[in-house]
Amino acid sequence: MLPAKAPFLSFKTRWANPQLFQAALGMLALGLGLLFLWGRNPDFPSDLPSAQTLDIREESYQAQKDFTNRLSGFLREGHGGLLLVKETDRVASVEGMVGHGYVTYLQKYNKINEKQLFALTQEFAGKEGLGVKVHKLAPKYGATKLPSYEFDFLKEGELWVRVEAQLGAQAKVPGQPDTLAQPALPGSAPVVAPGSARLVVIIDDMGQNLSSFSQFSSLSKELTFSVLPQLPYSQRVAEAAHQLGAEVMLHLPMEPVAYPKNNPGAGALMVSDGLSFLAQKLKADLDSVPYAVGVNNHMGSAFTKNQPGMALVMQALAERGLFYLDSRTSASEVALGEAQRFGIPFFSRQVFLDEVPGEEAAKAALEKAITLALKEGTAVAIGHPRPETLAALKALLPQLKERGVTLVRASSLQKS
Known part of the structure; x- marks a missing residue:
């Protein structure tokens, strides 16, 4: 004599049970939701503007970091004044899944003025084939109220990397002058005292x-x-x-x-x-x-x-x-x-x-x-x-x- 089928294996019994039916629907909804999230970027919190439009794949994240390293190298080696680069990963958890949105990099300068910073950033974005939008931020960072800016670098019209630039930083790097001297523009006369x-x-x-x-x-x-x-x-x-x-x-x-x-x-x-x-x-x-x-x-x-x-x-x-x-x-x-x-x-x-x-x-x-x-x-x-x-x-x-x-x-x- 064959044994009777277990209730879970019985089609009729499984769907006749309301609790089992609700659980099955819940599992199906969860699976579809995870599949949907897997194929797109998560909805990041509202304090992370435009983050939902960004690619969170690891290779893209590394490309973002490499791009910002090139930017800092361009400004620092060619034009001087970079004091600090600090990465702030924008990370959010959505229904148990964690992903990178965009990356914000803080860069501090003591030798570049506003006009030069804008021009150099535009020049670099052009070389990289990216767009860039500039936002002037409210002065911050202590009593000195140093001028700060956000540069949103855009790939195909969407935010890709955000750089926050702070001018007149008082932090001291050995070998860098304490004064906020502005470098001479190309073709101008030397700005250094004769013989020094x-x-x-x-x-x-x-x-x-x-x-x-x-x-x-x-x-x-x-x-x-x-x-x-x-x-x-x-x-x-x-x-x-x-x-x-x-x-x-x-x-x-x-x-x-x-x-x-x-x-x-x-x-x-x-x-x-x-x-x-x-x-x-x-x-x-x-x-x-x-x-x-x-x-x-x-x-x-x-x-x-x-x-x-x-x-x-x-x-x-x-x-x-x-x-x-x-x-x-x-x-x-x-x-x-x-x-x-x-x-x-x-x-x-x-x-x-x-x-x-x-x-x-x-x-x-x-x-x-x-x-x-x-x-x-x-x-x-x-x-x-x-x-x-x-x-x-x-x-x-x-x-x-x-x-x-x-x-x-x-x-x-x-x-x-």
Whole structure:
């Protein structure tokens, strides 16, 4: 004899039961609702305007962050004055589902006025193929009531990224002036007092041999030598520079985006490394380059975006009393944020002397650095032990004094 069917399996019994019928309808409605939400953006709260029109997929969110990094890099490297970049994720929960709406980035400036900020932002939006709307906000941020603005960057007419810009920020970044001086517009006369312009030239990738160091150190002991760790001549080059009276930095290798095609070399800090292993690597790197007064990154376009790793680096530098100079191999602002958090003196490279091969290109790059020094008061250039770089420095360094520029060591940036 076959057993009787359970009530749940009986079509007639299941739908004859009102409670079961209501539960089934409820489950069906919930399923349809989740399917609807899955295919669209959730309705965000009313205090997040236009958020419901935005793409919340992870790849789009990362693209938003990358765009804002490019914007900050454009304003900071080309025009100066960026003090802070802070990301505020707009996140909301809708019926148990959490998604990103848009991202707001706070950027603070002390060297760009309103007219310049508007023009530069419009220029950058045009290059990116985006629209931009500007909203002037009520003055805020304490008793100083600093002017603030919102820039809504639009993709196909819809809000994609929002940037809040604050002018006249009083926060101090080492190497940046306290005054709210406005930079000269292109083509205008220098704004720096005659004879007060300073140029820092750092020669990276030292430690592979002694001959390159000898060639460059013969030009001036005011050059700064950044030494790669754990190479056959790392310690000897650092000691020779110190004995000469020149300044030494650690050229700290970090993982690039193109790894393993581009290998940063021995002692490199990798994104996949655990924090304990990173700490061991970092200590070994620092110990292998004696007399270092600061650190700049070698490669690192991937690692410098790694907040926990950069926090560990800045904490170690704080303990040793070292500064950090960002080689700007990427537009990430993580290093700046972590340096501020740990109170590390922070500076940035403005010009690569040998990014383009050839002696004439190197001379043109050095001329650009000299012009920036005359315009901004200080400029930082990085070169490498290459023949064209050596030739350009030989040709132009003797001219600096008569042009009103002084070659200074990297550590002098702390006295700005």
